[in-house]
Amino acid sequence: MKQVLVALVEDKPGVLNRIASLFRRRNFNIESIVAGHSETPGTSRITIATDEEEHLRRNIIRHNLLKLINVIDVVDVTDRPCVIREQALIKVRANGSIRGEVGDLVKIYRARIVDVSTASLIVEVTGEPDKIDSLIEVLTPFGVVEIMRTGKVAMIRGAVNSSDQEEVIRWKNGNGRNHKQAKK
């Protein structure tokens, strides 16, 4: 099982650079990294997938991330029930005669055709990475021109917040407490 980390970080210049630099210099491998605004203004949430299998090494990666001053919290969701999704755009060579065939496959995968030209289609698909792999496989015989994948985003199932949002709100209200400690 690949490792998936969800980090809550301050929106400050260079944060992504600090994270990428950390992975490079510690010789950890980033499989994918996806960043975007979180529900709290001034913070972003980042999903990082690594290829680390070993439990203690995973913990070290997490603690190295926590060491970055602008990283507020990091949760290792690898072994927790969570929804993991990825999106892909797949451009397929398809003229009139085989469009129908591609369209059928796309339906089975609950994907969508989002662009059509005389010689090609763009398929948009969202799902678990395995599902995307599988769709790419079945589309390959038609001639795949280009693939663009976003990398994984992850969220823990149920009412818990990946970064224990109550705590985050508390510090935002000027009532900060030892958040990382609490997570130990």
Next chain:
Amino acid sequence: MANSKRMLKGAEIVWECLVREGVETVFGYPGGAILPVYDALANYSDRIHHVLVRHEQGAAHMADGYSRASGKVGVAMATSGPGAVNLITGMATAMMDSSPMVCITGQVPTNVLGSDAFQETDITGATLPVTKHSYLVMEVDSLANVIREAFYIARTGRPGPVLIDIPKDVQNDVTEFEYPTDPIDLPGYHPPEKATDEEVAAVLELINGADRPLVLSGHGVLMSGARDALIAIIEKADIPVTTTLLGNDSLPHSHPLNLGMMGMHGNASANHAIQGADLIIACGMRFDDRVTGKLKTYSPNSRKIHIDIDASELNKNVRVDVAINADLATVLAQIKPGVKQRKRAEWLKTIQAWQEDATQRDVLQLESETLLGAQVIRSICENIPDDALIVTDVGQHQMLEAQYYSHEQPHTLITSGGLGTMGFGFPAAIGASFHRADREIWAIVGDGGFQMTLQELGTAVQEQANVKIAIINNGYLGMVRQWQQMFYNAHYAETPISSPDYMKLAEAYGVPGYRVDRREDIEPTLKGARRHKGPVLIEFVVEQHEMVYPMVPAGADLHKMIRRPHPEETSV
């Protein structure tokens, strides 16, 4: 003027904030992009003394040395581009040894940032791996808070260097200045404090149940102020201690439970004790490869406890049974009451046998015609007061210092451990002298390393820094020569190194100079040199082929040390 609002330039805010942080000394070198800050210095020079160095690397090492001597945050300052880049070696050195430091650099104006402007270097980018944190200050309004945060981050948790890069226009911009007094708000930064009750219980069970426990005492013992608590615990429970290089002064040398240094050039008895222990209690150290040797065979039969302020050090190199991320002094206070009084005579007897063997192999027991580095260092130790500060450079002389200088008091040794930076010793000693001008400070340096930063003689003279320089001149990059002798068929590629005439050098800089090449001259010369205030230079011309023993070859099993031949085996 306490907290009234005033209109100030960014450059003035820099000095205002330094004053508030209690900074008394800044080590730096001016240049175009930091000119506004230097221009504003005049109004603050009654409160802050600026030391003009001869190379920015010197400024960074001086700030580091000052910080290690005083426990305060050292400050180095430089211009953009080449000035900033010259600080990097010093930042990397401070980072590895957890030394609190703030570096302030000038930067090209914000409107040309990123355009390869004259003397532009992306210094925050370049220093990412060698700083604890860094700031590029894009507007003057955030400057005061950035400086406050930088000092806080530098000195708390696991300390380290923090860089503040300030574009020239930000230094010139004017704003309403009011020193921030609200609590520092760093949502992602919370140094750990104490151990949980479960962790304390787990530690106590292991300690009280162990027959052959051993404490590994590192730099963290000194940094967290845990020395007294540690001594109380080991005395109560009769637990021997071995130290890292940076923890060499974490326990009195003469303490009966002190086995001395561990690792590559550590005492054989200490390394044997590590391999034979049934419990390792690692305090404020990080299992560097220079102390563990081969990890697979490291202390194979022990349970392990590791206490460190940096969570990312736990289980990094050595897998442990109990890992505690907390402040060491706090943890030791927590466990002390529960540690059972106990004698461990059998274990100590085993260790004693290893120690006796080492004594017989001691180089000082050997007859030698030439002067030995070890003799010089032992002599310095015997001739100066216990509270004198030793600052070393890197190489054989550094290891000989660790072996032959007996540190009785804490905070009496400064050395570059993690990075092993040649050229560190002399400037670091100058920096340390600004903490207490009356303290006796000795820079013990090699002929190679001294030549890397000897231009700071200029600084030492201009400032009349009270530093005694002992050059251990063996005509070689000795430590590298030792590796060549042992592992490269004595093929001394580019390790013989010439030196200038040090007496003429001393004369040129106007400092008293002495040369010693006979054993009987060591003591009288030391006595003479000690009578001078201010910088003094002594060159000790020593045996060129001296070896540092024991030695664990890099990556070898810790107990498989190459030992100095036993006197009965051969004569050297």
